[in-house]
Amino acid sequence: MSEPRFLEYGAKWTALLYGPLFALAGYLAELATGATHAVAWVLVGLGLAAITAPWVHARRRFLTxxxxxxxxxxxxxxxxxxxxxxxxxxxxxxxxxxxxxxxxxxxxxxxxxxxxxxxxxxxxxxxxxxxxxxxxxxx
Known part of the structure; x- marks a missing residue:
């Protein structure tokens, strides 16, 4: 297949990073205040990435x-x-x-x-x- 003349994706896979980055910001904010819940923030980051993946997949499939x-x-x-x-x-x-x-x-x-x-x-x-x-x- 040749190179496309025009290509516009419905979403980029980098959107999966938003959840883990949010969780990292939450962890760093907690770290600044004292008590931290590292396992909880890891679970939050993974959970947000997991619910974002089907959204990205659907947008790439139907809006590209x-x-x-x-x-x-x-x-x-x-x-x-x-x-x-x-x-x-x-x-x-x-x-x-x-x-x-x-x-x-x-x-x-x-x-x-x-x-x-x-x-x-x-x-x-x-x-x-x-x-x-x-x-x-x-x-």
Whole structure:
């Protein structure tokens, strides 16, 4: 598989570090005051990392946007680039289908209307729609 033209992950695995870092800050605060509960803070850090892992996995699976030389991937749905006719000045009709299988564009993502070769309009989405558009327009 070739290098992607555009790749935007739904989440990064570094988010797993937030819980242990919070636990470390709590331990250091306790250390400054006297009595410490090291085992409890280790358990807190591990617990927070454990509940963050499924969240990161789900966001990476359903909110990753990737453009390769042949396809646009939105979450788990792919669209061949040959099916895209226009990326600029495409209006968004009511009821346009959102790529990726959702009912609406994911929160904190901008939408990019695409006209397909059959005349229908679908909504692609990304945090950086201009970079997505540029990747789709590259031949």
């Amino acid at each position: 946007v990737r453009v390769t030389d042949t396809e646009l991937w939105q979450g788990r749905e792919s669209l061949p680039l040959t099916d895209i006719a226009e990326t600029r000045d495409v209006g968004t009709p009511a009821g346009a289908r959102v790529l990726g299988g959702g009912w609406s564009t994911p929160r904190k993502y901008d939408e990019l209307p695409l006209r397909l070769t059959d005349g229908t309009v679908v909504l692609a989405w990304a945090k950086d729609t201009e970079a997505l558009r540029a990747a789709l327009e590259r031949s």
